[in-house]
Amino acid sequence: MTLLKKIITSIKLSINERADGLQASIDDLKESVDFIHAEMKEVQGKLAETISRVGKTEEKVLHMDSKLIDLSRYKRRWDLRLSGLSEEEGEDVRNKVISICQKTAPGCKEKLPDVINTVHRLGRVTGSARPREVIIQFSMRHYRDMIWKAAKQSSFLKTHNLRFKEDFPPEDRQKKHAVPTSQKST
Structure with missing residues (x-):
């Protein structure tokens, strides 16, 4: 049985080594995913801010176009x-x-x-x-x-x-x- 115990112990060590390696890989992946998630949140915030600014700019452009047409109407009178x-x-x-x-x-x-x-x-x-x-x-x-x-x-x-x-x-x-x-x- 000692031979069997040695084999089982050897298998356990191999499994533990592989599990530790997998855990390290999983931890690295988790860290990468967390980093990407944080970057995505930042990009989403900037995108929302940009969309808001574009909307306000479009409103200003429409308002200025309207004013320009009104001025043109006035001049053409x-x-x-x-x-x-x-x-x-x-x-x-x-x-x-x-x-x-x-x-x-x-x-x-x-x-x-x-x-x-x-x-x-x-x-x-x-x-x-x-x-x-x-x-x-x-x-x-x-x-x-x-x-x-x-x-x-x-x-x-x-x-x-x-x-x-x-x-x-x-x-x-x-x-x-x-x-x-x-x-x-x-």
Whole structure:
């Protein structure tokens, strides 16, 4: 039996040595998992903070976009657009526009050269048969409103295929021309 005891003792020692080795490996793995877990917690905290900051930044950007559109609307309240005015090489578009405005609202004929501030065509020369629109900026809103009101019944504009329009920001023009989702076909 002593031989059997020696074998059993030898097996026990081998098992204990392997168990100690496994325990050390398990302890190393546990330490690695704890380290990774702590790192994950830190990353999750930073991610949550970043998500919060991004959300606040997006809110600020939306607010600033809204303010920018409001400022654009406000500035454009002094403008009118004129469509249908034929283009000519080397034209004096300002004098043409003043003449058209004088014929549209003859009651303020003398004051118009002073209150029409800036006049220019919109966009690049394309060579298209369709003339580019003209933007007109008035220095006094009162006169802009008089031209706008008179243009609605102007026979001169109708006979010359000219049309005044209000100058809206691109965002408002897109909304105006967008088809509501309830009207879209499926």
